[in-house]
Amino acid sequence: MTSLAVLIQEQLKPFVRRIDAEAYYAEGFLKSIGKAGFLNSDTGVDFSTEVRVVEEVSKICMTTGFNLWCHLASLTYIRNSENRYLKEEILPQLENGQFLGGTGLSNPMKYYAGLETLHLKATRTDKGYIVNGQLPSVSNLGKDHWFGIIAEVSPDQRMMAVVPCNALGLTLKAKLEYLGVNGSATYSCAFDEVAIPEEWVVSHDVDSFIVKIRPAFVLYQIPLGLGVTEASIGSIRQVCNKQGGCNDFLPIQPDELEKELEQIRTELYKLADGRELLQQWKALLQLRLRTAYLASKAAHGSMLHQGGAGYLKYSAPSRRLRESYFLLNLTPTVKHLEKMLQIK
Structure with a gap:
């Protein structure tokens, strides 16, 4: 296995100036973390190793460390889900560097703290859900990326899913006007009748599920x-x-x-x-x-x-x-x- 220090030295350090000045997205480096085996959870989640990887990356470039946090958050959602398709088909590809993931939970976390209302609404269908609404900022996104969402189904129910960035009805618009971290691949995400099949559903009852995922969300x-x-x-x-x-x-x-x-x-x-x-x-x-x-x-x-x-x-x-x-x-x-x- 390639050491973390070598990966950082060869695939991240030379690009830090471009990340900061030109909004360069270190996608190749982020995928190399998974390919090197640092995110594998086959024998259980190794929080200490994953935390150490984020810390070492952030010493060189916190923008890329933040991208890695986004990815780890997406892993957390699926690792705690009971959806076999996500755990057996999507999770291994996210952990081994084939795909990358984003969070999409900034607004929901504020909702659960009583700060905002949910931006996404979901309608139940016989095949899953239809989602509408807009998320102002979701980071670590790209053409073969997935990200988490939470949408309100009714006053008493909220659902969670992971969505691929190429989903029909989903429009991404790049956001590059920040004071920093413009290399974080951040986009606004507009949902227009986006179909969410059962295979993508992380939880039908997020009000109880959120308690399982938020500790790791903050830990990372x-x-x-x-x-x-x-x-x-x-x-x-x-x-x-x-x-x-x-x-x-x-x-x-x-x-x-x-x-x-x-x-x-x-x-x-x-x-x-x-x-x-x-x-x-x-x-x-x-x-x-x-x-x-x-x-x-x-x-x-x-x-x-x-x-x-x-x-x-x-x-x-x-x-x-x-x-x-x-x-x-x-x-x-x-x-x-x-x-x-x-x-x-």
Whole structure:
């Protein structure tokens, strides 16, 4: 099996500037992760390995780490489904790098937190469902990709499915006006009478199913922030002796960042190694929030320490600063998290 370090060095690192500046989508690299066997769940899901892969990728490029998170989220939906077709036919191809997956659950996660209404509506048919509506932003999409959706069938029922991007009636429009992460293959998705056969249905009762998938959904996001934080600390240490050591007087210092990073990392891998992930929802939310704030602090500190070099448009510190702001606004956003943690 090709090592992760080699894959990153050869297939990701040379393209980071293009990802940031030209919205290049690292599809080949993402598929290589699966082809190398890092996502195989034949003998059970290895959360620790998958979390480590996201962290290592995010140290080099959090945009691509985010794409990997999208893919892992799509795996989570199918891994927890009782649909044999999805588990036996689609899941192996998603895990081995033949296909890639997206999430499509930003709006539903906000719905379940009481922040939004569902954008998609589903009508039951004798063969499955017909779905209509629009999702403003779904990432990690492409011609042979699948992504998850949740649609309201009635006031008392919501269904979940995974949908291929080439489904009839589905229109994708690229979104490239973001401050960063434009290489994330993000699209708005319009559903016009899209037929969803039973083979694509993940769950007919999402209100209970969501409890099974949301812990992993959040778990896989935490290493995004760890990767950005560690890379930012590295940027700070690169310039510690410049200009007569005046960086020593700045309020954000690498040692304090490193201490908090190690605390969070230890807690994360303890949760990932455990067998009771479903019971750790509150702990995951707290860890996710702490990670987002730490990544933002570290990226800001890196900009201060780097000075003018960091202010260049496509410098690594400025890229991480933009990536850290994206993490603050990735569902669940920090305000979303703050609200959920206040609810008893």
